[in-house]
Amino acid sequence: MRWTLKTEPETKKIEALQEALQVDATIATLLLQRGVETFEDAKKFFRPSLKELHDPFLMKDMDKAVARIEKAIANNENILVYGDYDVDGTTSVALMSTYLKSVHNLVYTYIPNRYDEGYGVSYKGINFALENNFTLIIALDCGIKSVEKVAHAKSLGIDFIICDHHRPGDQIPEASAVLDPKREDCEYPYKELCGCGVGFKLIEALASKEGKTAADLTEYLDLVATAIGADIVPIDGENRVLAYFGLQVINTNPRPGIKAILTQVEKTELTITDVVFVVAPRINAAGRMKHGNYAVTLLTEEDETLATKYAEEINDYNLERRETDKKITEEALKQIIEHKEQDRLTTVVYHETWHKGVIGIVASRLTETYYRPTLVFTKSGEFLAASARSVKGFDVYNALEACSEHIEQFGGHKYAAGLTLKEENYEAFKKAFEDEVSKTIDRDLLTPEIKIDAKIELSTIDSKFNRILKQFAPYGPNNMTPVFLTENLVDTGYGKRVGGDKTHLRLTAKHPDAPEQLVGIGFSMGDKFDIISEGKPFKAVYSIDENEWQGNVSLQMKLRDIKS
Structure with a gap:
């Protein structure tokens, strides 16, 4: 592991932010590293607001997309909502189809088969639209490079609206509208939306015609937050706002499909990390092992009993997926060595x-x-x-x-x-x-790199410090969990290898000349026990975690690495 300590901001800036927010130097440093320089910046960072979302009509072609959908509704056209088979695609299809069905009866969904159609817009999907009299396809999380396929559909009398976030090629498809913030000619202020995020901006634009705002559409944000986590897009700017409010929906009033997934795991309050490792793999498993339609069916089901049944089926696919990827990983590693x-x-x-x-x-x-x-x-x-x-x-x-x-x-x-x-x-x-x-x-x-936000002493870590840190969430690219370095530590003598196969490391760290001590847990770090044994001094890189045991919550170090 390479340890890289981030450059410390200018002392003047740290002191100014300390003064403005009445926080310690470490908190001010962490905020400055994340682009928070003023009291107003901090207010937006710690108290996200849906009012901060950009006007959806700033996105290139948004007016055309809304006009084409309004025309389809007025003319009673069949609309096909089309999306990829991964989490971003299936959540996008669930979001768009659910919204459109609330204003139009002739809305259907299509997810391509991973195995005989592959990724993105397919000729098979276009033929399905032709055979079933669809005159408008809304493609989500795909389509930006489907120049020939969109042209083929147009020749058959089928229009496309593309909602994508991937990088365009040299040519933009000739669709009725192409919504993609990464278009060079798109001046939308935020470029890092996921596919589901672009879909949300479209329903936000449609709803605005009825006098509604994003605050009236929060029921869809559990899907958007799930896609943001799964697609590992930056969690800053607009994504931070959408993820923040989406997590609130997941934790208080999720749709029946997501609620059914959550009953399978013992979690009281989900973080974005839980969404990535708990919710997303199950949704993804449908498209990996069977068909992405199963995920859309789960995410759009309103009956809780049926949602529970679908979630159990998808959980079975996820268990099968785990076994399969474990076996293939072993075969691939063997191939590399051979x-x-x-x-x-x-x-x-x-x-x-x-x-x-x-x-x-x-x-x-x-x-x-x-x-x-x-x-x-x-x-x-x-x-x-x-x-x-x-x-x-x-x-x-x-x-x-x-x-x-x-x-x-x-x-x-x-x-x-x-x-x-x-x-x-x-x-x-x-x-x-x-x-x-x-x-x-x-x-x-x-060589894997650990980026360290700040060097601190154990005495810095207390309940107030942790309480402020927790408000930095949701974490993700461009706002990762803060990582700290503390030097001149020794174990108090209770350090040991733990876990059924003794692969993890548990220690209690302290500075030889200070009273503060903190438990540290290092997963898959059992082989580093010798570094801390017999009172040898060491330095540790870690994030701060809460450990709950028999109703008591204590702070601990979640070790990333240790060195002599």
Whole structure:
């Protein structure tokens, strides 16, 4: 692990913010690192308001999208709400279809099959629309690169409205409206919405015609918060507001489908991290193991008994998904060792029988193991399909773009992408990808980095400090959980390896010359026990956590790493 201490803001700025907010220097430092420089900034940060959301009509083509939907409703047209099979796609479809059904009777949903249609807009989906007399398709979380397919649909008399957040290609599809804040010609102030977020802006625009505001649409924000967490978009600006209020809905009055998922886990109040690791995998499992329609059915069901039944089915898919990805990860790791590929700067593996629905998870696990830009391929019809994952700081999308002569199709983000290629191009692509990464990656990025917000003493940590820290949530990219460094620590003598297989580390840290002490827990850090044994001094990097035991809550260090 590389430990990198963030640059401390200017002393004058720290002192000014301390004075304005009546907080200590560490809190002021953390806020400045997150772009909070004034009392007004802090008010917006700690007290998000739906009034801070931007006018949806600032988004390019929003007026066209609203006009086309209003025309469809006035003319009694059949509307098909179309979205990808992942969490962002299925929550988007649930959001848009639920809203439109409240104002129009002829609204239906379509999720492509991961296995015979693949990602995004498909010809099969367009044919379905043609055969069933749909004249308008609203595509969510996909479509920005579907230039030929949208043109084909137009020739058949089917219009498209695209709500996407992926990077556009050189050409924008000729749809009735293309909503994507990442369009170069779009001046919308916030660029990092997820697909469901763009969908929410569209229903916000539609509802404004009836005199409604975002405050009248909070029932949809449990879906938006789930998508924000699952798609790992920045949690700043507009996303922070949407996630903040979406979590309130999840914790107080979630829709029956999400409520049914929550009854499967023992959680009283969910954080965005719980959404990522508890809610999102279950919704995702439907599209991975069966069909994304199951997720949409769950998320739009209003009857609690039926929602419970659907949630149980989806939980079964999730258990199956876990077993499958564990097995494939083991096979992929074995393949890397057998082919002696540990010394490459990239990890590229392939087996024709690997389950297409879990190769993205496997790619993430391999990235955690070898910390390299990673691609996991499987057979998909006449092509090979892959999921790509990257290491922090390296743009895998750009690397794929540089290798595009070997690729049939690709799309995605900086850290996660998908692609297809012909089997005969696999070896040439593998070499080209390794060459491109070798030329462009900073070698430091191949060692995992822990970014440290501030160096503090244990005496800084008390209930007031923790109470303010908790208000920094929801956490995510651009507002990660604060990480601290404390040096010159010793264990009080009770440190030990814990857990059934003794893989975790538990210690009680203190400074030799100070009375304060704090319990620390380090998951999968049992092998570092020798660093703290026999009173040896050590330094620790950690976040602050609450430990609840028999009704009592105490603060503890959630260890990220320790060194002598």
